[in-house]
Amino acid sequence: MVGDTLLIALYAAIGAACAGLLGTVALRLLRNRSVALSLAVVAAVTVAAMLAGTLLVSWAMLLSDHDLWVVTMVCAMAAVVSLAVALVLGRSVVKGSRDLAEATRALGDDGSFTPPATAPTAELAQLSHQLAATSARLTASRERERALEASRRELVAWISHDLRTPLAGLQAMTEALEDGMVEDPHVYHTRIRGEVERMSAMVSDLFELSRIQAGVLSLTPTRMSVYDLVGDAIAGADALARERGVRLVGEGVEPVPVEVDGREMSRVLANLLVNAIRRTPADGTVAVSARRETDSVVLCVTDGCGGIPPEDLPRVFDTGWRGTDARTPPAGAGLGLAIVRGIVEAHRGRAAVRNVPGGCRFEVHRTAARCKVARGAAGVEMGGVPPRPGAGG
Known part of the structure; x- marks a missing residue:
């Protein structure tokens, strides 16, 4: 009994292997043809493997012609149904692939991509989602390029x-x-x-x-106290503040250590202070502050310009933007705030601006150094910037 079972399995395996080998050869020859044809070959191989195994087993078992005919007819009906289902599925996959290819062609022509309404397979659906995401990124990149070119x-x-x-x-x-x-x-x-x-x-x-x-700004970060950085910036801008009758004060400047390029960050503060002083009316006040927030340091320069129109806030740091049609001082060349943003981002920080009562506040966010500086190390425990020779007030 066991021997007969093994013999039947052997004959079935031989028949299936022959059908599978022929199917593999057929698929290799048809590898550049439609997927519907490949699916039909797969269905035909399945039925042929079953039929070949059955015929070999029937021959070995000496079945009658009637029984052999019955088995053959059953396999033939199974083959017809399998091929029909494979062709329907293949046509669906082919149609989905053609729709996706047409949508992809539009992506190459005008940059727009409209994914097909339905996808016959999960793989095509995933590919469609990836192409849609790529189209969105390309569109955003083109918009940035257009904006940059217009700005230039x-x-x-x-x-x-x-x-x-x-x-x-x-x-x-x-x-x-x-x-x-x-x-x-x-x-x-x-x-x-x-x-x-x-x-x-x-x-x-x-x-x-x-x-x-161009991304070639060379930075040499060193550990320094924000207190000293702000104090030097206030001392440097004091002459311009006095000339314009503007009070320049440091409020709540904490001696927080940061890792920055001192020269470049001093330029950031100088640009912010000059911008604030020029736009603050006489007898107004420009305040500088620095505070720690979690693991970052926030430098703030608050002026008395009266505020910036909300529609202009996103353009404040754009190259060449001045917020006025004037092309002479005090409008300047419109490069100072663009330089501020570039230097801050080169330090992996963030520059922002928002309106406050009576003016606007520019903020520079920068990660604080890991170690702490003892209180009083910068000259005071907390609070205002130490008086310097000729400091405005």
């Missing part, structure tokens, strides 16, 4: 105007000096020097911004 064109136009105006003035003054039409040449010399210094500062800002946008 706008910046070139603005800088051209900013350079043309002082150059025209310099040319007029030099011609007047050459013709001897100036009663007091010293006045013209002073004006020429002032224009040259302003143009030099503009070129320096452009160079710094180009380094930031």
Whole structure:
């Protein structure tokens, strides 16, 4: 009995193996054809394997012709049904693939991708979702590229105007000096020097911004106290604050240690302070503060500009944006805040702005250093910045 069972299994395995081998050869020959045809081959191989095994077993067992005919007819009906189901499934998969290919072609043409309403298989559905996500990323990338290109064109136009105006003035003054039409040449010399210094500062800002946008800004982080950083920035901006009648104060500056490039971060604070002083009316106040929030340090510069229109808040840090149509001081070249954002992001920080009663507040978020500095290490325990020679108040 066991021997007969093993013999039947052997004959069935031989028949199935032959059918499977032929099916493998057929699939290899049809590998570049429609998936519907491949599914039909798979269904045919399944039925052929069963039929071949059955015929071999029937031959070995010496079944009657009638019994053999019955078995063959059953296998034939199974083959017809299997092939029909395989063809229906294959046509569904082919249609889904063609719809997905058509949608993908649109992605290559105009960047838009509309996924098919239904997908015949989970794999095609997943591929459709991935293509939709890729289309969204490409669209966002194109929008950023368009915005950047528009910003660059706008910046070139603005800088051209900013350079043309002082150059025209310099040319007029030099011609007047050459013709001897100036009663007091010293006045013209002073004006020429002032224009040259302003143009030099503009070129320096452009160079710094180009380094930031090119990703080649070299940083040398060192551990320092925010207290000292703010104190130096206030001392540097004090002369401009006095000239414009603006009070410059440090409020709640904590001696928190941070790992930053001192020179670049000083430029960040200087740009923020100059921007705040220029936009704060006389007798107004510009306040600087620094506080710890969880594992970060927040530097704040609050001015009395009266606030920024809500629709302009997202553009404050854009290159060349000034918030005014004026192209002369105090509007500046519109590069200071763009440089602020670039330097802060190079430090893996974040720059933000929001309106507060009477003005707006610029915030710089930066991760604090791990170790703590003892209180009083920066000159005070907590609170205001220590008085410096000539500090405004």
